Amino acid sequence: MILLPKVISLTTEDYLIALECAKLRWRDSLRDGRRDSVRPKSWQEALTIHHQGACAELAVAKAFGIYCPLHVNQFSGMQSDLPGNISVRWSKRGTLVVRPNDSDGTVVLVTGDAPDLEIMGWALVQDVKQQPLVDPGGMGKPCHMMDAHLLNKQWG
Secondary structure, three states: OEEOOEEEEOOHHHHHHHHHHHHHHHHHHHHHOOOOOOOOOOHHHHHHHHHHHHHHHHHHHHHHOOOOOOOOOOOOOOOOOEOOOEEEEEOOOOEEEEOOOOOOOEEEEEEEEOOEEEEEEEEEHHHHOOOOEEOOOOOOOOEEEEEHHHOEOEEO
16 A cells, blocks of 8 residues: 655656657657647647656656656547546645646546656546536636545545
8 A cells, every 4th residue: 555645756767768758759749739738838838748647657657666668649538547547746836737628547646846746646537527617727628627626535
């Protein structure tokens, strides 16, 4: 049984692997003209967010003892971030975000800045979808949000 929150420290190698993945994700976002769901971001800020997300996936995989494939070009409903139908969400603010089109499964919230990331907890996607829809950035991309204190704190 893993008790959460739990801080995971990435190695230099983990950090660099996540950076390579982030660069590919960022390139594809630019190429495909995808816009941010909250507000427009500079290239540097967008790359940083992709990097933090990839680092978060690695941190959860390390904490839970599972393989981390670091997919590129996989989006909601296509394939989960980690085996076992686990999606990982990184948040600067400690709020778990789920979109209406997200597939059922488990979603894990991670906060902090690499190399030290904190796994805050987890929830079932269908439980997060019970929260009201909000559009925090006014960009026409509503989501369901759940604060970290409402998340499950035990894994396994």
